[in-house]
Amino acid sequence: MPPKPQNLKNxxxxxxxxxxxxxxxxxxLPTFYVYLITEILxxxxxxxxxxVLLGFTGLLSFGQVAFFGSSAYAVSLLIKGTSLPFAxxxxxSVGMSALAALIIGLFCMRLRGFYxxxxxxxxxxxxxxxxxxxxxxxxxxxxxxxxPKKPFLFFNINGPDAYYHFVLLxxxxxxxxxxxxxxxxxxxxxxxIRDNSERTEFLGLQVxxxxxxxxxxxxxxxxxxxxxxxxxxxxxxxxxxxxxxxAEPLMISLLGGMYFFFGPxxxxxxxxxxxxxxxxxxxxxxxxxxxxxxxxxxxxxxGIMGFVSEHLKRGKDxxx
Amino acid sequence: xxxxxVRKVSKSFGKLQAVSELDxxxxxxxxxxxxxxxxxxxxxLFNLISGRTRPDSGQVVFAGEEISGMRPPQIVRKGLSRxxxxxxxxxxxxxxxxxxxxxxxxxxxxxxxxxPVSRLGPVNQRVTEILENFNLLPLAEVIAxxxxxxxRRKLEISLVVAQEPRxxxxxxxxxGMNSTETESTIHLIKNLVTxxxxxxxxxxxxxxxxxxxxxxxxxxxxxxxxxxxxxxEIKANADVKEIYLGGEVC
Numbered sequence: 374m375p376p377k378p379q380n381l382k383n384x385x386x387x388x389x390x391x392x393x394x395x396x397x398x399x400x401x402l403p404t405f406y407v408y409l410i411t412e413i414l415x416x417x418x419x420x421x422x423x424x425v426l427l428g429f430t431g432l433l434s435f436g437q438v439a440f441f442g443s444s445a446y447a448v449s450l451l452i453k454g455t456s457l458p459f460a461x462x463x464x465x466s467v468g469m470s471a472l473a474a475l476i477i478g479l480f481c482m483r484l485r486g487f488y489x490x491x492x493x494x495x496x497x498x499x500x501x502x503x504x505x506x507x508x509x510x511x512x513x514x515x516x517x518x519x520x521p522k523k524p525f526l527f528f529n530i531n532g533p534d535a536y537y538h539f540v541l542l543x544x545x546x547x548x549x550x551x552x553x554x555x556x557x558x559x560x561x562x563x564x565x566i567r568d569n570s571e572r573t574e575f576l577g578l579q580v581x582x583x584x585x586x587x588x589x590x591x592x593x594x595x596x597x598x599x600x601x602x603x604x605x606x607x608x609x610x611x612x613x614x615x616x617x618x619x620a621e622p623l624m625i626s627l628l629g630g631m632y633f634f635f636g637p638x639x640x641x642x643x644x645x646x647x648x649x650x651x652x653x654x655x656x657x658x659x660x661x662x663x664x665x666x667x668x669x670x671x672x673x674x675x676g677i678m679g680f681v682s683e684h685l686k687r688g689k690d691x692x693x
Numbered sequence: 694x695x696x697x698x699v700r701k702v703s704k705s706f707g708k709l710q711a712v713s714e715l716d717x718x719x720x721x722x723x724x725x726x727x728x729x730x731x732x733x734x735x736x737x738l739f740n741l742i743s744g745r746t747r748p749d750s751g752q753v754v755f756a757g758e759e760i761s762g763m764r765p766p767q768i769v770r771k772g773l774s775r776x777x778x779x780x781x782x783x784x785x786x787x788x789x790x791x792x793x794x795x796x797x798x799x800x801x802x803x804x805x806x807x808x809p810v811s812r813l814g815p816v817n818q819r820v821t822e823i824l825e826n827f828n829l830l831p832l833a834e835v836i837a838x839x840x841x842x843x844x845r846r847k848l849e850i851s852l853v854v855a856q857e858p859r860x861x862x863x864x865x866x867x868x869g870m871n872s873t874e875t876e877s878t879i880h881l882i883k884n885l886v887t888x889x890x891x892x893x894x895x896x897x898x899x900x901x902x903x904x905x906x907x908x909x910x911x912x913x914x915x916x917x918x919x920x921x922x923x924x925x926e927i928k929a930n931a932d933v934k935e936i937y938l939g940g941e942v943c
Contacts, residue, residue, distance in 0.1 A: 558797045558813065559806040561786075565794045568783040575743070575781075577769035577798045577856060586806075632785075 384552065392545050399534040411537045413645045414544040415601050416625065420637035421551055422594035423622035428631030429555055430587040431567030435619040436477060436493030439500040440470040440592040442614035444599030446504060449517045449609050459523035459530075459604075467596045474592025478585045494616055501614040516610030520603050540601050547597050548638075554590060555634055563587050624666055630676025639677045696721040696860055696892050697773075702741055702751030702761070711737040713916040714751070719860075724886055724893045726903045728927075729913035730937055735896040736778060738913070739864050742894075743775040744768045756859070769798075772859035778868060778896075780845040782852065784838035788829055791837050791848060792820045795855035820855075827851045827881065843874040850878070854885060861885075863895040867902055879905055904928070912937065 381387050399407045419441055426432040444466045451462035477496050484492055504511045511517065522531045530539040554560050562583050565573045570580045603609050612618060621644075622637070629640025647665065651658035673680045699717040703710070712734045719725050727735050740746040742753055744765040753761040760768050783791050793810065796819045797803040811817070824830040827847050832840065837848060850866055866882065867875040879902055886893055897903050903910065904924050911921040912933050920930055927933055 553809065554806050556809045556811070557806045558803050558808075558810045558816075561790060561810050562794060562797065562803050564786060564790075565783045568785050569781065572777075572781045572783065572852075573794065574765040575745075575769060575775060575777075576795045576852065577766050577774075578794075578803055579764075579766050583803075 384549075388545065388549055392541070395541055395545075396538065399537060404533050407533050407537050409645060409649060411533070411540050411605060413641050414540050415598050415605060416622075416645055417638045417641040418544045418547055418601070419595055419598035420622040420625040420629070420641050421548060421634070422591045422598065424626040424631055424634075424637045425551065425555070425563075425587055425591045425594075427623060427626050428633070428636065429560065429567060430563045430584060431570075432584060432587065433490045433623070434481075434493040434588070434591070435490060435616060435623075436474075436481070436497045436588075437591060437595045437622055438614055438616070438619035439477070439497040440474055440595040441599035441602070442497075442504070442609075442618075443473060443500055444470040444596035445603040445609045445613055446511060446517070448600040449520045449603045450510070452520055452523060452604070453517065459525050463525070463600050466600045467593060470596025470599065471589055471593040474589045474596075475585070478588035478592070481588070482581050482585050494619070497614065497619055498616055501611060501616070504614055505611040511611070514611065516608055517603075518608045520607050520609070522604045536605060540605065543597065543601060547594055551590075551594060552634055559583070559586065626676075628666060628669055628676055630678030630680075630682075632675065633678035633682070636676050636678040643677065694721060695719060696723075696756060697742070697894070698752075698754040699738070699742065700752045700754065702738075702748045702753060704737055704741055704746060704748050711916050712741060712748075715913075715916065715918060717911065717918065719892060719894055721892055722890055724906055724908045725895075725911060726907035726909075727894070727896045727911045727913055728898075728900075728903060728933075728937065729896075733913040734916040735913055736864060737916075739775060739862055739896065743773065743862060769856060769858075773862070774853045774856045774858035774860075775862035776849050776853045776864055776866060778864040780842075780849045782837050782845065782848055784836075786837060787834050788837055788840070788848060789820055789824065789833040792823050792829075792851055792855050793817070795852045796820050796823070799856050823851055823855050826854075828877075843870050846870055846874070846878065847881075850881070857889070858891070860892040860894065863893065865896055865898065867897065867899055875899060875902065882906060 395410070398410060419437070423437045426434045447466035447469050448462050451457055451465060452459060481489055481492050481496070505513060522536050524530060525539055528539065530536050562573065562578060566580055566583055574580050625640035625644050626637045628643060629638065630636030647662055648658055651661050669676070675683065695718040697719040699715055701714045701716060702712060703714055704712045715738065727738070729735055737746065741748050744760070744763050748761055751761070752759055755771055755773050758771065760771060760773070783794065793816065796816050800816055800819070802813060802816055821830065824833055827850070829844065829847055829851060832844060840848060846866065846868070850863065853861055853863070867878050870878060882893070883906065885891055895906070907924055909921060910924055910927040912919045912927060914936055919932055920927065
């Protein structure tokens with residue numbers, strides 16, 4: 374299904390309007406929902422960053438979990454093991470994710486399609502095994518527990534509302550940057566590569582370099598999501614790096630509509646709510662979620678956003 | 694002076710010798726047409742020149758520099774661009790975006806990641822100019838996949854022209870077009886050649902196109918050059934008549 378043009382008319386107004394509304398949310402929502410929205414925000418960023426690869430560059434990568442997980446571990450170790458301020462730990466962790474993405478990307482860019490996907494899976498499993506086995510540093514199977522929410526620069530972010538505001542700011546700024554990248558010449562070239570990589574080469578562009586750039590962008594922002602996630606949960610376990618976790622942002626993108634910038638955000642909202650709702654009465658929530666996903670992919674191949682945009686368009690055509 | 698020289702280039706696929714020790718020399722500013730039956734090796738020759746396929750042996754020299762073995766993006770940067778026989782574009786992007794990719798590459802703006810592409814004035818203006826030249830401006834916002842066959846061919850050629858190459862390789866530019874579309878495309882190509890002083894190498898089956906465009910014609914058969922010369926000479930050549938033209942134009 375071809376993606377529709379999806380430019381916001383006034384992105385800056387949208388940015389501040391949603392920031393203000395979400396900022397005020399704790400005033401009228403119980404803490405449970407504040408907690409839930411925090412999770413949605415982090416998952417959204419993770420999924421949107423993954424979708425830079427999947428939906429906008431046409432690369433199926435299972436490696437995102439390595440950057441999310443290693444950043445979550447790095448920030449936890451730095452918070453607990455050093456006296457560095459949280460801001461420094463945060464940026465070091467994200468920087469490490471970016472560097473890891475660059476190095477792994479250099480290897481993976483040699484391959485295409487299926488082989489590329491498998492190689493990213495292999496790399497993320499290496500990360501998993503290292504974290505799982507290096508018990509003296511990472512706590513092995515037990516993970517790292519009791520990660521505190523230290524102040525960020527001069528701001529106290531301890532407590533659900535304060536941490537929510539911190540996550541909101543970081544996620545909104547990250548999403549704005551990603552949106553800008555997708556709307557930039559680089560973003561347009563990535564979409565051209567997704568559509569027809571050979572033709573892109575015959576227009577004088579080195580496809581491999583652009584794919585690598587996309588991989589690093591996705592890894593970096595995946596790292597931001599990971600660094601936000603660790604203090605939020607207060608605990609990190611090797612599960613975060615397991616290959617099965619790497620399917621999560623991919624499924625969320627499919628669910629929301631991978632050809633749409635905001636698709637993964639819609640997917641994340643549904644994903645987190647369904648998870649919370651179904652876990653309320655059965656621990657086999659993955660089964661029901663899988664079933665729902667199957668139905669959605671069969672009947673809504675463009676995802677939620679695809680469905681909505683199709684109907685909006687139809688509505689417009691009808692009113693003419 | 695010759696701009697492109699193909700020296701003893703061979704390429705085989707398994708047991709099939711697609712191009713065999715082929716020599717070709719094209720002068721700057723020349724319009725050369727390659728004719729030959731299907732399977733004569735015309736498209737393979739294009740692939741060898743443009744870097745899509747590597748030759749088994751021989752050399753391709755462009756503007757005094759050997760380009761055989763280079764990757765397509767490098768060859769394009771040297772000023773040699775090609776179009777494809779089967780339209781090869783970005784199906785999910787709009788017509789405007791398709792051409793913009795080529796212009797971004799040409800103007801070396803494709804790496805900008807901190808500024809919306811819609812706000813790059815000179816780039817968008819150039820895209821508009823190109824679309825106007827090709828009568829594609831009314832279709833600018835249409836998703837490329839929804840274009841008619843003729844418009845796809847026009848888009849295909851506009852992508853190559855947007856790169857402002859020194860030399861253009863057009864692989865059957867009018868394939869599948871109706872007679873009106875063919876005529877307007879010939880007109881367009883003629884204009885381009887005179888206006889930009891392009892060197893042009895094209896393959897074509899439509900003899901009307903061939904004889905109205907070419908300065909010189911090369912006739913290929915089974916991967917080899919049988920003869921070459923000005924259109925009148927080729928028209929009169931007995932081999933060409935027998936193998937290819939039949940009674941159609943002579």
